[in-house]
Amino acid sequence: MKRVFPILAVITALLLAYAAYEALVVAPTEQTMGDVQRIFYYHVPSAWTAFILFFINFFASIVYLIRRTMKADIIALVTAEVGVVFCTVVLVTGPIWARPVWGIWWTWDLRLTLTLVLWLIYVSYLVLRRFSSSGQTPLLAAVLAVFGALDVPLVYFSIWFFRTQHPQPVIGGGGSIDPRMLHVLLINWAAFSCFAALVCWSRYRLEVLQREIDETQALEALLEPRGSHTGSAR
Amino acid sequence: MTYLYAAYIATWLIHIGYLGRLLLRYMRLGGEIEKLRKK
Numbered sequence: 059m060k061r062v063f064p065i066l067a068v069i070t071a072l073l074l075a076y077a078a079y080e081a082l083v084v085a086p087t088e089q090t091m092g093d094v095q096r097i098f099y100y101h102v103p104s105a106w107t108a109f110i111l112f113f114i115n116f117f118a119s120i121v122y123l124i125r126r127t128m129k130a131d132i133i134a135l136v137t138a139e140v141g142v143v144f145c146t147v148v149l150v151t152g153p154i155w156a157r158p159v160w161g162i163w164w165t166w167d168l169r170l171t172l173t174l175v176l177w178l179i180y181v182s183y184l185v186l187r188r189f190s191s192s193g194q195t196p197l198l199a200a201v202l203a204v205f206g207a208l209d210v211p212l213v214y215f216s217i218w219f220f221r222t223q224h225p226q227p228v229i230g231g232g233g234s235i236d237p238r239m240l241h242v243l244l245i246n247w248a249a250f251s252c253f254a255a256l257v258c259w260s261r262y263r264l265e266v267l268q269r270e271i272d273e274t275q276a277l278e279a280l281l282e283p284r285g286s287h288t289g290s291a292r
Numbered sequence: 293m294t295y296l297y298a299a300y301i302a303t304w305l306i307h308i309g310y311l312g313r314l315l316l317r318y319m320r321l322g323g324e325i326e327k328l329r330k331k
Contacts, residue, residue: 078300097299104303143310147303154299257311264317271324278331 063259070252077242077249085242097155103247104147105173107254109210111141112180116207119200128269131196134203135187136261138180140254145177160223169224172213179206 081099088095118134121127152170153163164170183206187199217224235243 082296082300093293094295096296100299100303140310143306147306150302150306151299154295154302158295253307257314260314264314264321267321267325268317271321271328274328275324278328 063256066252066256070249070256073245073249073252077246080242080245084238086236086238088239091159094155094158097151099242099246101148101151101155102243103250104144104151106247107250108141108144108148109214110251111137111144111254111258112176112207112210115141115180115203116210119203119207122196122200123204131200132262132265132269134196134200136258136265138183138187138203139261140258142177142180142184143257144250144254145173145180148173149177165223167223168220169213169216169222172209172216176206176209176213179209 077099081096085096085099087093115134115137118130118137122130122134152173156165157163179202183199183202186202187195190198192198216222217226
């Protein structure tokens with residue numbers, strides 16, 4: 059596994075570079091918005107990747123609630139953390155696109171507001187996991203994740219069922235896209251998905267290592283004579 | 293073009309920032325493993 063990771067990292071880096079080239083150079087320029095429309099090739103794949111990660115978090119949380127396995131708990135934590143990173147990209151690139159196109163950075167439109175709520179839910183999930191020292195933390199976090207995941211379909215379908223300022227979906231839902239643009243969009247999505255998978259893998263290994271060290275330190279503290287343990291902050 | 297580059301730079305700053313944070317945690321864990329081995 060240690061040998062596979064660098065190879066996959068190089069392939070992903072090349073794919074990301076190729077996807078950026080396609081987005082910035084190859085993709086046709088949109089007639090109304092001009093070059094600023096190319097933000098779409100980072101904004102939309104980041105949103106799709108975040109949604110997938112939050113769904114994996116949802117399923118891992120359900121598995122944890124049923125079986126209470128450490129693996130499910132770690133997968134839930136990792137996907138929530140990486141999902142928040144991708145959702146942050148969505149919330150940052152969206153206003154940068156909106157400023158020249160709409161003339162405003164932000165509006166309390168349903169899609170935008172629900173995305174912000176989604177981000178806040180998963181940030182609160184991570185805050186709970188980081189600062190709660192109770193033995194029940196994974197259980198509480200899993201329950202929060204199950205309810206938090208309800209916001210994902212709301213965000214996705216908000217532009218299908220409600221009139222919003224946000225552009226209509228590019229695939230399905232009555233929207234249309236130039237096939238060359240769709241091709242570039244899918245390449246970027248593939249690149250960001252590979253990148254997200256690699257980051258999740260690294261974060262998973264890190265969490266397993268952290269828990270092993272914590273267990274060893276706890277065991278050492280139990281075995282040491284009273285008063286001699288100095289302890290260390292996490 | 294300014295907005296386009298701003299969006300692409302912001303995206304990679306966010307990702308690199310997170311990767312940097314992971315790297316720091318790996319380094320700190322490496323230190324903790326060394327300490328445990330010495331014990």
